[in-house]
Each structure stands twice: as structure tokens, then as C-alpha cells.
Amino acid sequence: MKIRSLFILSLFWLCEVTAQTDSSIIAQMYRTALTKGQSYQMLEQLAGGIGGRLSGSPQSYKAVAWGKKVMEKWGFDSVWLQPCMVPHWVRGAKEECSVKYSKGKLFTSEKLRICALGGSMATPKEGITAEIVMVDSVSELAKLGEAKVKGKIVFFSRPMDRAKITTFEAYGGAVDQRYSGPSEAAQYGAVGTIVRSMDIGISDYPHTGTMKYNDSFPKVPCGAISTQAAEDLMKILKTDPHAKLYMKMNCKTLPDTLSYNVVGEIRGSEKPEEIICVGGHLDSWDNGDGAHDDGAGCVHSIEAVRLFKALGIRPKRTIRAVLFMNEENGVRGGNKYAELAKLNNEKHIVAIESDGGGHVPKGFGMSGASEEQMKKFMEFAKLFQPYHVYEFTNHGGGTDIGPLREQGVPQMGFIPDSQRYFDLHHTEIDIMKNVNRRELELGSATIGAMLYLLSEYGL
Ligand SMILES: [Zn+2]
Known part of the structure; x- marks a missing residue:
């Protein structure tokens, strides 16, 4: 055999060996996460034990202390806090909402399930009562203008598009009503707004979420009603366009307060x-315990790094x-990082x-990467096939890592199955009981495997 072919053969052999080593390490990661994993136990402590953790709440401080303690317990090389100032909004006593309308000659009243949007101001003590203007978009609202809107409560009624396969896309297509709707309505003299919850189905759970006031317009109280309540209200408005809505909310924005990101890392052996x-x-929001959003992401991240410790693998690059x-309600932590x-x-x-x-891991999406980096990422994809993780796309990231984009850092978003996510997102049923242990553990292993490949080969 010629030296050249011998060289090629040995190179081929080397590549094979590396691929085998990689796949066997990845297999060990999955095995460990599924048989001796800690994701679920950690989530029980964070979501189940501590509960909802809105910035500035007592629970958010407990969560900071918890995060630091667990990363220290798993023996990460260093663990530290990054102080940052955060908004502090409190919901106060439970919100109330009802609609009064005429049914033939009789007046009747029906309760609607509502929750205040994060950042909303309170209603006056006696609540607000006003006629309702239903619109399906900000542009429809603009067409009606002050003549039709002044003194009324605007009801943004456009549902999430059920035809979208990725529910995040459906969310993106409807959430402007929640985020900027209140100020859009206030500029035409509305006294309050309600929005159909960002729920892909029909349920009686109102979904909270953040909104932003535009300082050029008056501030009005704003809430989200459940999709069931929205459906009921639409029917009522057909029979009685002069129906009156009553809403009462007791929320408050307190001064900004000091909080923290929690960071823990294992230093790289070759390129630290x-x-x-x-x-x-x-x-997380305060109405559930933030088990999926985003307790799951927190324990995925800790567990993915812990798996290196559990398997005695020293990463070549630093993993954090x-x-x-x-x-x-602010992304102050992401900005500070x-x-x-x-x-x-x-x-x-x-x-x-x-x-x-x-939920069940499906893959990763990456944005802001060069062609070469994208090629490498797609090469990694093969190693995930045995775990039924097939979705590798050129679009992904996350809100918290978003601010790193300016520094040219490629952004990768972990993709779990999204079909059931918007049943519970930002509601009282985003709780531990609705997390499946196996699905959660598979997610941690998938992220651990990706960390391993990145730490070995870079990007
Ligand atoms: Zn989230």
C-alpha cells in the first residue's frame, strides 16, 4: 500500500474513532440524564418549592440563592452573581371582570376570567365600567379613531392562528395586541383595554404577559381575558353591542430593585x-410556578453542565x-450579562x-452564524438522530442571549415541541404537575450533548 493511501486510511480511521467516541459520550449523557438525572428534582425545588418568581418578589430572591447553591453543590469551578436593577411590579388582590348585557328585555351579567397584564396600572378602587369596542387589530382600531373609541374599553379579539405549525409563530402573529395595544387604544381616548389571551386553544385560563406603555399617551389599565371568555364576549356583543364591561385590577409598579443573574462555569482544559x-x-410570572417558563430552561442549563461533572469529562472550552x-418584564439580566x-x-x-x-426535544435553531459555522452545526445534527432530535434550522436564539448579538456572538435556541406550550404559557397551570419528567430529562441530555460537541470542536 502506498504511503498516501495508508495516510488516508489512517485519517479515515481517526475520524471514525472520533465519531465513535463522540457518539458514545453522547449516549452516556442521555443514559445518565435519564437514569441518574437531576433535572426533575431540581425543578421540583425551583418551581414546586419556591413557586412563581417575578422580578423583585421574595420568591425571586429565594431562586437566586437556590441557583447559586445547586451549582456550588454540583462542584462547578466557579459560581457567582451578577447584580442588576430590575422592575418590581405586583399584581395585588385578584382581578375582577364581568359583562352586563341585555337578553331580550332582561339585563344579565356574566363573569369573565381576567388577569392584569404585567406592568399595567390599577383601575380606580371602584373599577371601570364602560361600553366595549371590539377590534381585531391595531389598524382596525386606527380606522375607528377617537369618535368610536373615546370613553370605552377596547377589546382586542384576534386569536392566535391555529393553522401555524410552530405555535411560537402564531404567538408572534398576535402578541402585538397585548404588548402595544393598551397605548394604541389610549391615544384615541379608551379608558381601558382587554385582550384575548395568547392561548392556542380554548380554555378558561387567562394568560398574563408583559406590555409597554408609550409615554406619549395616557396610561390605561389593561388585562387579558381567557379565550373562553373572549369567545363568550364576542357572542354577547353580537346580541347587544351596548353591553358594558366592568373590570377591577389592583396592581402596582414599585421602584426598581436590586436583583441578580446566577452564573456557574466549568473552565475549559485547552481553550478556557x-x-x-x-x-x-x-x-417567571406570578400566577403559576413557572415550571415550563422558564424553570425548565434553568434546570436544562444546570443539568447540561452537571453532566460533564457526572461523567468526569473535562470540556476543552469553558462551559457556562x-x-x-x-x-x-424587562430583560435587564440579559442586558447586564x-x-x-x-x-x-x-x-x-x-x-x-x-x-x-x-417538552420533548426536537432540535436547535441558530442565527447570526457564518456559513462555515452553520456547516459545522449541521454536521453535529447527525449525532442527534439516534435520539429522534432532527430539527436543525438557521433561525433561533433567545431573549436573554439577544443582547450578545451586538458582539457578534452566534445565537442558538433549543427547540422543544411547541404544540402544548401555549396551553399553559403565563397561566396558573404552568406548574410542576404539568412537566413530564422524561421529556424534561431528554431536553437536558440534548443540550448537554450540544455543549459537548461545541466544547470539543468549537464553532
Ligand atoms: Zn420564558
Whole structure:
């Protein structure tokens, strides 16, 4: 055999061996996560034990202390807190909402399930009562203008598009009504707004979420009603267009307060200066216990790094788990993380986020990568096939890692199955009981495997 072919053969053999080593390490990661995993137990402590953790709440501080303690317990090389100021909004006593309308000659009243949107102001003590203007979009609202809107409560009624296969797309197509609807309505003199919840189905759980007031217009109270309540209200308005809505909300915005991101890492053995970070957000809405959004992402991240410890693997590059504070109503934690990364001249080769819940893993999406990086990413995909993880796309990221984009860091989003996510997102049923242990553990293993490949080969 010629030397050249011998060389090619040995190179081929080497590649085979590496591929075998990689696949066997990945197999060990899945096995460990599924048989001796800690994801579910950690989530029981965080979501089940501590509960909903809105920024500034007592639970959010408990969550910070918890995150630091567990990462120290798993023996990460270093664990630290990054202080950042966060908004502090409180919901107050339970909201009330009802509609009064005429049924033939009789007046009748029906209760509607509502929750205040995060950041909303309160109604006056006696609540607000006004006629309702139903619109399916901000542009329809603009057409009606002040003549039809002044003194009324605007009801944004457009549902999420059920035909979309990726429910996040359906969410993206409807959420403007929640986020900017209140100020859009206030500019025409509305006294309050309600929005059909961002729920892909019909249920009686109102979904909260953040909104933003435009300082150029008056501030009005705003809430979300359940999709069932929205359906009922639409029918009522057909029979009585002069039906009156009553809403009462008791929320309040307190001064900003100090909180923290929690960061823990294992230093790389060969290229410690190259950082791969993976994170979820530690804060959650207050109505459930934030088990899926985003307790799952937090424990995915911790567990993915812990698997290296459990298997005695020293990563070649530094791997870092980040529990971001305040994703839900400000992204102050994500901004602070990027600011410090820049200040400290850190070199992130990629940032990964898990913020789509704890359902069955399907893959990863990546944005902001070069053609070469994308090619490498697609090469990794093959190693995930035995785990039925097939979705590798050129679109992905996360809200908390978003601010790193300015520094040229490629953004990778972990993709779990999204079909059931918007049944519970931001509701009282986003709770531990609705997390499937096996699905959660598979997610941690999938992220662990991706961390392993990135730490071995870079991007
Ligand atoms: Zn989230």
C-alpha cells in the first residue's frame, strides 16, 4: 500500500474513532440524564418549592440563592452573581371582570376570567365600567379613531392562528395586541383595554404577559381575558353591542430593585478563554410556578453542565450555565450579562438559550452564524438522530442571549415541541404537575450533548 493511501486510511480511521467516541459520550449523557438525572428534582425545588418568581418578589430572591447553591453543590469551578436593577411590579388582590348585557328585555351579567397584564396600572378602587369596542387589530382600531373609541374599553379579539405549525409563530402573529395595544387604544381616548389571551386553544385560563406603555399617551389599565371568555364576549356583543364591561385590577409598579443573574462555569482544559454559555431565565410570572417558563430552561442549563461533572469529562472550552433575571418584564439580566461580557473582554463563541418549555426535544435553531459555522452545526445534527432530535434550522436564539448579538456572538435556541406550550404559557397551570419528567430529562441530555460537541470542536 502506498504511503498516501495508508495516510488516508489512517485519517479515515481517526475520524471514525472520533465519531465513535463522540457518539458514545453522547449516549452516556442521555443514559445518565435519564437514569441518574437531576433535572426533575431540581425543578421540583425551583418551581414546586419556591413557586412563581417575578422580578423583585421574595420568591425571586429565594431562586437566586437556590441557583447559586445547586451549582456550588454540583462542584462547578466557579459560581457567582451578577447584580442588576430590575422592575418590581405586583399584581395585588385578584382581578375582577364581568359583562352586563341585555337578553331580550332582561339585563344579565356574566363573569369573565381576567388577569392584569404585567406592568399595567390599577383601575380606580371602584373599577371601570364602560361600553366595549371590539377590534381585531391595531389598524382596525386606527380606522375607528377617537369618535368610536373615546370613553370605552377596547377589546382586542384576534386569536392566535391555529393553522401555524410552530405555535411560537402564531404567538408572534398576535402578541402585538397585548404588548402595544393598551397605548394604541389610549391615544384615541379608551379608558381601558382587554385582550384575548395568547392561548392556542380554548380554555378558561387567562394568560398574563408583559406590555409597554408609550409615554406619549395616557396610561390605561389593561388585562387579558381567557379565550373562553373572549369567545363568550364576542357572542354577547353580537346580541347587544351596548353591553358594558366592568373590570377591577389592583396592581402596582414599585421602584426598581436590586436583583441578580446566577452564573456557574466549568473552565475549559485547552481553550478556557473560549466560552459557550447556555441559559434560561430564573424569573417567571406570578400566577403559576413557572415550571415550563422558564424553570425548565434553568434546570436544562444546570443539568447540561452537571453532566460533564457526572461523567468526569473535562470540556476543552469553558462551559457556562446562566440563570438570567427579569426576562419576562424587562430583560435587564440579559442586558447586564452582555454588558459585563463586553467590559471583561470575554470571548463567547456561541450562546444557547432554552426558553420554550420542558417538552420533548426536537432540535436547535441558530442565527447570526457564518456559513462555515452553520456547516459545522449541521454536521453535529447527525449525532442527534439516534435520539429522534432532527430539527436543525438557521433561525433561533433567545431573549436573554439577544443582547450578545451586538458582539457578534452566534445565537442558538433549543427547540422543544411547541404544540402544548401555549396551553399553559403565563397561566396558573404552568406548574410542576404539568412537566413530564422524561421529556424534561431528554431536553437536558440534548443540550448537554450540544455543549459537548461545541466544547470539543468549537464553532
Ligand atoms: Zn420564558
